[in-house]
Amino acid sequence: MKKPVSRVLVINDEKLILKAFVKGLNAAAKSIENPFGIIFCGVTTVHEALQSIEQDGDIQALVVDDKLYTLDSGNRHARHLQMTALELVQKISLIRPELNIYVLIAQEREGEVVDALFSETVDGYFYREEQDYRGIYRILNAQIQEKARTPFYDQLKHYVLMAKDAWHTPGHSSGDSLRDSPWVSDFYEFIGEHIFRADLSVSVPMLDSLMGPTGVIAEAQKLAARAFGAQRTFFATNGTSTANKVIFQTLLAPGNKLLLDRNCHKSVHHGVILSGAHPVYLDSSVNKKFNIYGPVPKQTLFKAIEEHDDAQALILTSCTYDGLRYDLPPIIQAAHARGIKVIIDEAWYGFARFHPAFRPTALEAGADYATQSTHKVLSAFSQSSMIHVNDPDFNAHLFRENFNMHTSTSPQYSMIASLDVARKQAVLEGYKLLARTLELSAELRVQINSTGVFQVLELADLLPDELRDDHIQLDPTKVTVDISRCGLTVEELIRELFEHYNIQVEKSTFNTLTLLLTIGTTRSKVSRLYDALMRIARKNRAPRRIYRTVEIPRFTALYYLPRDAFYCGGELMPLLDEKDSVNSDLNSRVCADQITPYPPGIPVLVPGQLITREITHYLAGMLRSQKRIAVHGIVYDGYLPCIRLLTAEEERSLKRLV
Ligand SMILES: Cc1ncc(COP(=O)(O)O)c(C=O)c1O
Numbered sequence: 001m002k003k004p005v006s007r008v009l010v011i012n013d014e015k016l017i018l019k020a021f022v023k024g025l026n027a028a029a030k031s032i033e034n035p036f037g038i039i040f041c042g043v044t045t046v047h048e049a050l051q052s053i054e055q056d057g058d059i060q061a062l063v064v065d066d067k068l069y070t071l072d073s074g075n076r077h078a079r080h081l082q083m084t085a086l087e088l089v090q091k092i093s094l095i096r097p098e099l100n101i102y103v104l105i106a107q108e109r110e111g112e113v114v115d116a117l118f119s120e121t122v123d124g125y126f127y128r129e130e131q132d133y134r135g136i137y138r139i140l141n142a143q144i145q146e147k148a149r150t151p152f153y154d155q156l157k158h159y160v161l162m163a164k165d166a167w168h169t170p171g172h173s174s175g176d177s178l179r180d181s182p183w184v185s186d187f188y189e190f191i192g193e194h195i196f197r198a199d200l201s202v203s204v205p206m207l208d209s210l211m212g213p214t215g216v217i218a219e220a221q222k223l224a225a226r227a228f229g230a231q232r233t234f235f236a237t238n239g240t241s242t243a244n245k246v247i248f249q250t251l252l253a254p255g256n257k258l259l260l261d262r263n264c265h266k267s268v269h270h271g272v273i274l275s276g277a278h279p280v281y282l283d284s285s286v287n288k289k290f291n292i293y294g295p296v297p298k299q300t301l302f303k304a305i306e307e308h309d310d311a312q313a314l315i316l317t318s319c320t321y322d323g324l325r326y327d328l329p330p331i332i333q334a335a336h337a338r339g340i341k342v343i344i345d346e347a348w349y350g351f352a353r354f355h356p357a358f359r360p361t362a363l364e365a366g367a368d369y370a371t372q373s374t375h376k377v378l379s380a381f382s383q384s385s386m387i388h389v390n391d392p393d394f395n396a397h398l399f400r401e402n403f404n405m406h407t408s409t410s411p412q413y414s415m416i417a418s419l420d421v422a423r424k425q426a427v428l429e430g431y432k433l434l435a436r437t438l439e440l441s442a443e444l445r446v447q448i449n450s451t452g453v454f455q456v457l458e459l460a461d462l463l464p465d466e467l468r469d470d471h472i473q474l475d476p477t478k479v480t481v482d483i484s485r486c487g488l489t490v491e492e493l494i495r496e497l498f499e500h501y502n503i504q505v506e507k508s509t510f511n512t513l514t515l516l517l518t519i520g521t522t523r524s525k526v527s528r529l530y531d532a533l534m535r536i537a538r539k540n541r542a543p544r545r546i547y548r549t550v551e552i553p554r555f556t557a558l559y560y561l562p563r564d565a566f567y568c569g570g571e572l573m574p575l576l577d578e579k580d581s582v583n584s585d586l587n588s589r590v591c592a593d594q595i596t597p598y599p600p601g602i603p604v605l606v607p608g609q610l611i612t613r614e615i616t617h618y619l620a621g622m623l624r625s626q627k628r629i630a631v632h633g634i635v636y637d638g639y640l641p642c643i644r645l646l647t648a649e650e651e652r653s654l655k656r657l658v
Contacts, residue, residue, distance in 0.1 A: 004428070005037040006060040006144050011049045012104065013068045013082065017128075018042040024133035032137060036060075036144045044068075046083045046091075053095055057432025060147075061100040061140050063126070064088055093121055095356050098227065098427045100143045102136075104128045147227075147427045151219040153417040155207060160197045168203040169410065172196055198414050210235065210411045211404045220420040227427045228353055229363050230370075230388035232396075234403060235419045237411045240347040240385045241267035243371040244315070245274055247343055247387065249402040250395065252277040254563065257311040259304050262555060263293045263602050264317055265345060269562075269594055273607060276563040278657065280308050281555045284602065285464035290482070291509045291549050292462060293600050294324045298470040301331055309338040317345040318362060321507065322462060322514060323478030325349070327471035328365035336366065341391060347373040349475065350386070351519065354430030357438055358475060363390050377477075377518050378430075380422040384415040425519075433519035440526050441476040441517050447530040448481055453537035455482045457512065477517040484511040487541020501532035509600070510549050549629070552602055553618050556610045559590050560646070560654045565608035568592055568650040572635055572642040575619055582620045587613050590651060592644040595633035597622045605633070608657075611643070619643075 010025070012018040025040040038060075043049050046068055053059055068082040083091075085103050092101060100123045123143060126136055166173045175196030178188040188196065200207060208215035217235065225233035236243045244267045252258055254276030260268060263284035272279045282304055285294040296316065305314070314335045319325035332342045344362030350372035352358035362370040368391035374380040389399075425433075445456045459474040461482075483493055490508045497503040506516040515529070559565075570592035574583050588610070595605040597619075604615055622629050623641055635642045646654070 003037055005039065005058045007056060007058045008038060008040050008061045008063065008140055009049060009052055009056075009059050010040055010042040010063045011044075011046070011068065011088075012042065012065040013044050015044055018044060021131075021133075024131060025137055028133040028137040032134065032141075034141070036141065036148065038137065038141060038144070046088055049088070050091060050095070053092060053099070057429065057435055059096075059099065060144050060428065061102070061123075062092065063102045063104055063136070063140075064092075065128070066103050066105045089122055094359075096354075096431055097121065097229065098147070098354065098430070100140070100147075102126055102140070144428075147223075148424060149219075149223065150417070150420040150424050151216040151223070152208070152413075152420045153220075155216040156198055156200075156413055156417050159200065159204060159206060160194065166201075168201040170199055170201065172199070174199075195414060198417070200413050202410060207413060210237065210416065211407055211409070212400070217416060220416070220423075224386060224419070224423045225388070227423050228370075228372075228386070228388050229361065230390055232389040232394065234387040234389070234399075235416055236371075236385040236387055236403075237383060237408070237415045238385075238406065239267075239375070239383045240345065240371045240373040241265070241270075242406045243385050243387045244268050244343075244345060245271040246399070246402045246406050247369050247371065248272070248275040248277065248313075249405070250399045251313050251341055251343075253312075255561065256313075257308055259301075259308060259311050259314040259340070261296045261316050263296075263320070263600075264315060265347065266594075266596065266601065266603070268315055268345065269596075269603055269606060273562045273566045273594075276561060277312075278561055279558065279606070280304060280311065281558070281606075283554050285466050286551055287462060287464045288551065290457065290462070290480075290512050291551070291600070292322050292464075292480070292512070293602060294320060294322070294462070294464050294467060295326050295470070295472060297466045298327070298331065302334055305331075305334050305338055305340060309340070311338075311340050313341040313343055315343040315345060317347070319346075319349050319475045319478070321348060321478070322480055323348070323475035324462060324467075325473050325475055327473075328360065328362060328367065332366040341368045341393075343367065343369040343371070346370045347385075348376060348478070350374050351377050351426065351430060351434060352475075354426050355434035355438070358434070363388055366390075368392075368394075374419055374422050377516075378422040379425055379519070380418040381412075381415045383412075384419045384422070386419065430519070437477055437517050437519055437521055440521055440523065441479060444479060444515075444517070444526050444529070445476075447526070448479070448533060451533050451537035453485050454533050455485075456480070457482055479515040479517065481513045481515065482511060483513055484546055485543050486536060487539065487543055488536070489544055489546060493536070496536060497532055501528065501535075503529060503532055511546050549600075550618060550621055552597075552600070552604055553612070553614045556612050556615065557658055558606070558608050559610055559656055559658060560608035560651075561657065562594075562607040564654050565590065565592050565646055566594075568646050568654075570644040570650065571647050572637055573645050574637070574640045574642050575616060575634065576623070576641060578640075580624070582613075582616050584613070584616075586611050586616050586643060586645070590646045592646050593633045593635075595619065595631065595643065597629050597631045603633075605643075611645075 022040045022042040029038045066085040103125050208217040221233045248271035252275040258277040259280050262281045282296040335342050344367045352361045370388045372386045375382045375384045448454050448456050457480045505513050507514045591605040594603045596603045
């Protein structure tokens, strides 16, 4: 394994003192064990300090003098204050909140400095005059060690190395059932010995319990909370899909109002059914040229918050799958002013805390809950997510009950370990890796545009008109490309990239491809993609006629609570008759299922919603002409596509909402 480098920046305006300090500290680092490669370096000005913090991703900690002066060049005795320690600490925290900051103080000013910095994230103080270099080194080393700790992963490794005989689940018994099999040992070899050895049972007490953690899982979650700026963090091993449902069931009693973007992930819509919430659907904006669904316009949100001040919660997705992110602070403020809790689905944005280009995160913007698919954008195994909580009224007991309701009693320990490790990596090298990802994203954009055929869509291209003044930002790690001039349909292009160039992309619309860059994107991958697109572009194919997908109809009306409608037996009615005509008997009936075409994945109907002619014609159009679109929720009676409806009697038995 490569040895890490951890630079500690000392900021002191007096060159000679600084030189002696850095020398003393480096000598201490050399004379004591130094597992994190700590090296001290110094700067005399605030400007240099901030520049170093931005440019040097290996900086892990700072030692800041409590006052930084500059000598007046005209008058050797006049000194100008560059910046107070308080201001500097605030600036550093805005850039990289994960850095440890210590302040150098003079004994006589201790009270004043400590008071001023009381509410800031300062890790401690050193007396300048003491010159206790070894002491300072030890403390900084311990701080880095704390961030580098992976309590769950360490314990898992430790347990595996203890090589205990397994008289417990899982049945493969550390892989012993597979290892020598003439039929399935290839699986053991392919997946790898340690996956099996680390696949253990809740019967091993030293590995703690995900359902009531008090040991190493609790410790790992605490470290994650600190890293992500949360009061509490919970590891979820069934993805953000489950994380969203857990929060809904905690916050929403049956009948409680929930404001939600209709474009929220399907887990949110499932959560509505499970919790029995009364949803108020907010229509997403849509970019008609590319059929990309974006955030809910700010004015729509403010209006909904005002009109539904009895709502219990609001949930939004930020950033969206396409990288559009809300200007969250004013929205959250407006919701909080009405006592509405805010949940932000950050499934695609779990890295954002670790580079200022992506901040503020949902929690920094004031959200009560944030759910993150750590596995989508950081180094965790699939399904490994985090729930971050900053709700001042958090009901820990209720949350725990709901968390446990959705959590397997046999969680996969490698996933928990991967969350522990992903957090450590994000804290210690997230900034550096994200800086590289941003660089690669910028390069890739230039390269794609240089093909003259493919064009990257920037914020202005992606923004639906109604969002022009909403201060929406684009996450540059999501790269959406207009492919309409390449002479291939999107399906043909995806196939060509896959079959001829070994490239698999993230998602598509009828005329765009979206590429996802992460901290694992390498320059080689970027150049291979560029090469592939350039070769395809050079074929100079005549542009193809591209059939655009139709915009989804706006939300109609919710007659009954989705949960009530969903749990009715209902009856099936065909959407198309034997002659392929749209069945007009469906009009004015109420749907019992959620019907969602993929893509874009927005439900056209939810349980309890009124069906109209526009909706049936839209769905029929999807089924007839768009073979690449799967319509989830349609029931096939033989060859006939049907919709499950509430019967007249069921409708009479339910409480009408409007
Ligand atoms: C916005 C959003 N939320 C939640 C999820 C579910 O996340 P997971 O795959 O971690 O269950 C997804 C998955 O694509 C998503 O796009």
